[in-house]
Amino acid sequence: MTHLVLLFLQLVSTFDAAEARQGVAVDAAHFYAIDSRVIGKYDKMTGKQTARWQAAPGSTITHLDSGVVVDGKLYCAHSNYPGFPMKSSVEIWDTGSLTHIGTHDFGVRWGSLTWVDRHNGFWWATFANYDQVIDGKRYGGKENTVLVKLNDKWQDLQTWTFPSRLLSRFGEMSNSGGSWGTDGRLYLTGHDAPEIYVVRLGESGGMLEFLETIPAPIAGQGIAWDRSTPGHLYGILRAKRQVTVLRLL
Known part of the structure; x- marks a missing residue:
């Protein structure tokens, strides 16, 4: 069951970023605003764009989602949404040059990849x-949304489903963003609600435990904890094309 809200997120700053439509990633010096086929790299202090990557015409990269920076590389979730059957991959960039340097293809499995993160030596x-109706049928059915723990070879180790009380917060859509906090809890978002959902793992796989809902000046989509500045979280306001920086109180 859900609990009373114990946490609060304070807005610290807001930056305009034309690419802020799907998610945001962050490292010590920059944030990366992510659109379906475009990524903008911005200075964290000034908000000035320092680099931009755009998929070439005919590229297989069509629908990027959330991202995370790990050891100088930007990893982005990617899918063929709203295509069917659902296909997913992780796309990889060098953060220095913002050059696309790699991919891991999951193929047709589980659903549409929306976020990826690194935590405790594993990928998540x-x-x-979705309950969204496409071509006359539900796009997978949101009850089939699953969190997967993977090793360094992207092989699945454990899976968790989402409780119905959390799924109901997503409307006809699904879980769009996720980022592990230093408190060992997982912070999730839906598609457009100004909320962040805190969960923890059920033991030995199974179902996530929904702990609380935190109101936040975001509009769903991808989020990222700033691991160089403890307690700071980055999100986006899609309609305004803005990146928001929040502080956990």
């Missing part, structure tokens, strides 16, 4: 399914 990812 949500493969979303």
